Amino acid sequence: MAERLSRKKIISPEKIFMGMTGFFSLSVLLISVVVVYELISASEPTFHKFGLKFLVSKEWDPVQKVYGALPFIWGTFYTSFIALLIALPVSLGIAIFLSELAPAWLRSSVGFLIELLAAIPSLIFGLWGLFVLSPILQQYIEPPLSNLSWLPFFKGYPLGLGFLNAGLLLAVMIIPTISSISRDVMYAVPSNQREGGLALGMTRWEVVSKVVVPNSRSGILGAVVLGLGRALGETMAVTMVIGNTPQFSLSLLDPGYTISSAIANQFTEAFDKLQISALIELGLILFVISVIINAFAKLLMLRMNRFSGGARI
Amino acid sequence: MKTDFRYMRRKVFGTTMLGLSLLAALAAVSMLFWILGYTFIKGVSAVNFDFFTKLPTPVGVPGGGLANSIVGSIIVVGMAALMAIPVGMATAIYLSEYGRGFFASTVRFVSDVLAGVPAIVAGIVAYALVVTRMHRFSAFSGSVSLALLMLPIIIRSSEEIFRTVPDTLREASFALGVPKWKTILSIVLKTASGGLVTGTILAIARVGGEAAPLLFTSFSNSFWNFNPGQPMATLPVDLFNYSISPYQDWQQKAWAAALVLVGMVLILNISARLYLARKGFKRNG
Structure with a gap:
């Protein structure tokens, strides 16, 4: 009895260790609560003044102290959409090549190089977009496109900077994300599925397009969603090439603005408290979008893992 | 036919x-x-020798370098690593060794979602949290924003690596009468060390090239500064400011900075992967 009592009093090192690591885990939750709280409380002044009109107003005029987020939200989604349109087919091609065609040595070395592409800082893409891609677009690509100006997508002047440049850069930046996840998912498709297709007399391409890709579609969707998340939040590269003009335009040739580039450009130059608050509210919008997208991607992946035990991301 | x-x-x-x-x-x-x-x-x-040893010069004055921002980057990223690594590692240990049930899966979900938060948002949070309270830009606030970005990366990669440690090792240790916490510290951590080092280096490389969260936290500085409470120059921020300037000389410096930055990031990446390959540990991406 005496022994049991004394053992109860001493906290075992096991409990201390578990409690400590558990406390740090709890702190991750606390940190995310702090993040949400800070974003909401700092954007309170604009929310108080403009309310939900902030989301749909097109006007952004620091001189008149009128702020609306629509051109930035539009720019963010439009550039990301262009990027996905370009990046998806290319990434699927890469994934198919790596999982179905390439011999082992090529698979690992090309995979490594594409992962390196993901490691290059966003600024370097921006520099390349500003000094290399933009002159090429301005001289060779955009003038023929602007001849098609009867289409709303090609109105405007060939500036080299704008939605097209930003979309292309973002495409290059999200290709590693989409292709490496899709590759892992396709690679996890059991080989007897492929053999079944071949035994039915399918060509190699038909096996890929009718067996492998359909089998991995929820993983590919997850990869696309994660790529979209990366494109929406990308800052520096886009800031350097988008032209920084808050306008609502469909034309690929027009300069625009995204949420992240507005924050990057205007934050240090804003002396008006309301402008800072408006920029922080833009950040809050971006945060909410990225949380929704990442939670969605995570749920997709969980679902896929439950069904097939496929690749982890 | x-x-x-x-x-x-x-x-x-x-x-x-x-x-x-x-x-x-x-x-x-x-x-x-x-x-x-x-x-x-x-x-x-x-790039030349002066680039690594001299302070920046005003526009129009030739020469000069970005020595202060190279050192500044190391300080800001280093402080961020000091904040993020202990929390991240401890969380990863909890998730992989004790983590079953609702609390652990919530932490896992939240850290996965945090991993997708754009860098610029981390900058805003550090601004609201630190800069508005200290009433000035500071290296410390920059580190806070980078730590916020690093934390989920470290949790994710470390947890994955702890899970690759075979259970037989843990069981062998339990069978010898070693308590669980000691098993974790001396068997699991040691076996996983190669992967942990790699994951941490990759996380450092990932945030080291980041400029967005530093623009309005650690800001910029043309002089030497070692005080974390004051604005500090960093390589990515200087690279950005120089590249969008209209001066030829500054654009030149931006390219030099780009080369140094890419060099550092790639060296970190490649050495981390080589280290992992030599240790013979396989991490699925």
Whole structure:
């Protein structure tokens, strides 16, 4: 009895260790609560003044102290959409090549190089977009496109900077994300599925397009969603090439603005408290979008893992 | 004859499509070499000894370097690592060794979602949290924003690595009468050390090139500063400011900075992966 009592009093090192690591885990939750709280409380002044009109107003005029987020939200989604349109087919091609065609040595070395592409800082893409891609677009690509100006997508002047440049850069930046996840998912498709297709007399391409890709579609969707998340939040590269003009335009040739580039450009130059608050509210919008997208991607992946035990991301 | 023609058509179409997939892979790899090669050529002609040893000069005065921002980057990233690594590692240990049930899966979910938060948002949070309370830009606030970015990366990669440690090792240790916490510290951590080092280096490389969260936290500084409570120059922020300036001389410096930054990030990346390969630990990406 005496022994049991004394053992109860001493906290075992096991409990201390578990409690400590558990406390740090709890702190991750606390940190995310702090993040949400800070974003909401700092954007309170604009929310108080403009309310939900902030989301749909097109006007952004620091001189008149009128702020609306629509051109930035539009720019963010439009550039990301262009990027996905370009990046998806290319990434699927890469994934198919790596999982179905390439011999082992090529698979690992090309995979490594594409992962390196993901490691290059966003600024370097921006520099390349500003000094290399933009002159090429301005001289060779955009003038023929602007001849098609009867289409709303090609109105405007060939500036080299704008939605097209930003979309292309973002495409290059999200290709590693989409292709490496899709590759892992396709690679996890059991080989007897492929053999079944071949035994039915399918060509190699038909096996890929009718067996492998359909089998991995929820993983590919997850990869696309994660790529979209990366494109929406990308800052520096886009800031350097988008032209920084808050306008609502469909034309690929027009300069625009995204949420992240507005924050990057205007934050240090804003002396008006309301402008800072408006920029922080833009950040809050971006945060909410990225949380929704990442939670969605995570749920997709969980679902896929439950069904097939496929690749982890 | 007719079926033969059909089969030929399918075969040709298939080969074309597979050829296109080869082309896609080639395109991605050549983009990498194009970007790296261009940065290298532009950077090599602009970088010199002064770049690493001198302070920046005003516009129009030739010479000078970015010694202060190279050191500043190391300080800001180092402080961020000091904040993020202990919390991240402890959380990863909890998740992989004790983590079952609702609390652990919530932490896992939240850290996965945090991993997708854009860098610029981390900057805003650090601004609201630190800068508005200290009433000035500071290196410390920059570190806070980078730590916020690093934390989920470290949790995710470390947890994955702890899970690759075979359970038989843990069981062998339990069978010898070693308590669980000691098993974790002396068996699991030691076995996983190679992967942990790699994951941490990759996380450092990932945030080291980040400029967005530092623009309005650690801000910029043309002079030497070692006080974390004051604004501090960092390589990515200087690179950004110089690249969008209209001055030829500054654009030159931006390319030099780009070369140094890419060099540091790639060296960290490649050495981390080589280290992992030598340790013979496989991490699925």
